Amino acid sequence: MALLLTAVGWAVGYLADPSFGVAGAVLFAVIGVVLWIYVQTSGHKAVLQISRARRATHEEDQILYNVGHEVAIAAGVPLPTLYVIEDSSPNAFATGLDPRDGIICVTTGLLEKLDRDELQGVVAHEMAHIRNNDIRLMTTLALTVGLIVLVRDLILRGWLRMGGRRGRRGEGNAVLLALAVALLVLAPIFAVLLHLAVSRQREFLADATAVQFTRYPDGLARALEKIASDPDELEAANKATEHMYIVSPFQKLHERSNLFSTHPPIRERIRRLRAMGIERRHESRTVPPVVQEDRSASIDDTP
Template sequence: MTSNTLKTALFMTVLTVLFIAVGGVLGGRSGVIFAFGFALLMNFFSYWFSDKIVLKMYRAKEANEADAPDLYRIVRNLATKGNLPMPKVYIVNNPAPNAFATGRNPEHGVVAVTTGIMQILNEDELEGVLAHELSHIYGRDILIGTIAATFAGAIMMLADWARFAAIFGGFSRDNDEGGSPGGIVVLIVVSILAPIAAMIVQMTISRSREYLADERGAHLSHKPRALASALAKISGTADYIPMENANAATAHMMIINPLKGKSLLSLFATHPPVEERIKRLNALAEKIG
């Protein structure tokens, strides 16, 4: 088990413990059950239909071997090399260079690339990017992201209810005769800090999965330097060719964040710094030759 896999497991555990602790403080047993159930229903829909939603959002068109022979060949060779099911291949008509993967499991995997990324990358670099995306599918990152979003969403709902109840009165936890000013202050403070903590943990899980996909993709393609070169090109080009129809809800799915958020705290970033990803890939290239 790699260090990034261990980090994902650790942060998923932290998120679960945070949910239980916050639920006990803010909603008691009944509040925890209701919030978790509601969040589970919302994310269940997202898990089953995320591929259709994001593909429609970006107007992606499915490509077969006749439409894009080189692209299709690279994906097929990588899938064969990794002994993996062949994913569907989609192309997004957009000059901004980017790529993403979706699909609830390997049997329903989808990889999509923009026309922009195919124009700026050579074949080795494109292979490195596609290997990264295949690693997301076969690492079941959609499932992991959905579970993390369910816990984080439940915490945020509990926090919203607690703030509303503390402001307008009438809030009491199971077996709590409270309502004292001190108790209300605690509720308000926890309801503010808990969602922030949940979001930080969720974003940390997302960044850990990016590192892991880089590592697995590099091993699959055996071209870590090509992926490093691709990341540098994509990041540099994105500075002057932004992805105009990029959506914050799907930004975490892209190989490079299409949104310009340099002013945001790095704790809330969905992707690790490109420079650090390149540094790790170059170190991996030295290690595996």
């Protein structure tokens, strides 16, 4: 993504003037460093402000703290800071800097509409994002994509208004000109597709990791089904934060995922979790043949 941002910088500089291509690349590389620093220090704060989240309290959100402590012990990470969004639509997301400073945010609808096993599955899913360092990765990708799209729109509009005129130092190379325009047009599309592909794969991984924490796939499967089929609209969500939630606020249970979906299909996630549950129940009921042979041998050898 850093290389893509640098390439966009070169394209911006070249369209301004052929001699500014390298300067534009360096400038956008610096912007990338500044963006990285922002993500490291304040990115999560902006997300919480946009979502209008409040700090959870032991008095009002005791069950959330209890479940959080249980899952944190299973995950081997410190208890994340817990936040709550006053919204009747059930959903949750994770953010923060790293596993030592993670944040889990849930809606009041999630606390009210899910039972304890389902809530544990959701918290475990978000805890998995924290332990897998997804929170920093996804925040960085989202901000980078937003920056590339913004720059593309501003530069292309200004360049087209001037009738595609070049700088004072000549027309430059026609091939490089075409390459610069193509980069500005295609880079945002490629960045978005990369961001969404990574996001979908990390959701599958977080589901599987959550099962390792809870040992109960059906709890998370039921939670996903309830969240996706809930009729209430999540007012705090928007396209910038959509990818962070455990279930996309704009994707319902019956809808299929497409190339531009931030999440994999809900039904596929539920199917995989149900399969994990069947496999775990089967393993718990089956005694390995080697163990059976050892047991029979020990009985025969007993005087």
